[in-house]
Amino acid sequence: MVGQEIYSPFLLAFAEQNGGNWMSSHIPTFSAMDPSYSLPDNVAMITLQVLEDGSVLMRLAHLYEMGEDKDLSVMAYVDLRKLFPDKMISKITEMNLSANQERVELEKKRLIWKVEGPPKEEMKVKGGPVDPSKLVVELGPMEIRTFILVFQA
Secondary structure, X not given: OHHHHHXXXXXXXXXXXXXXXXXXXXXXXXXXXXXXXXXXXXXXXXEEEEOOOOOEEEEEEEOOOOOOOOOOOOOEEEEHHHHOOOOOEEEEEEEOOOOOOEHHHHHHHOOOOOOOOOOOOOOOOOOOOOOOOOOEEEEOOOOEEEEEEEEOO
């Protein structure tokens, strides 16, 4: 999507290194995604960040609203095995949007509001829990999901 490329481009960052043996102790090139795989046209990766403990914070966003596009306003699927083909994900934890609380804990604390009048039908489509054996993330229209990934060493 052109809007994503203009307003949210990937940011490359570089740091100066001291020492002569850096190249022998680090991999100088890296491509995380399987070359034959790409994110669905209705999905953007909005965060991919290595955390201090070595785990990875990842946010995926569905870019379309329900009914906005006949082909793209549908459930989207992201295969994490193809997104990180050279890494084995040993643990995946869904977090709240700000990544400071597990989604399971957040759901336990969710308020149930008393509303007047007849209940409205829930039209939202949301992705379900991620099966750790399949590692496929589902994203409903306009949904943003945040995960902490731990890779096997």
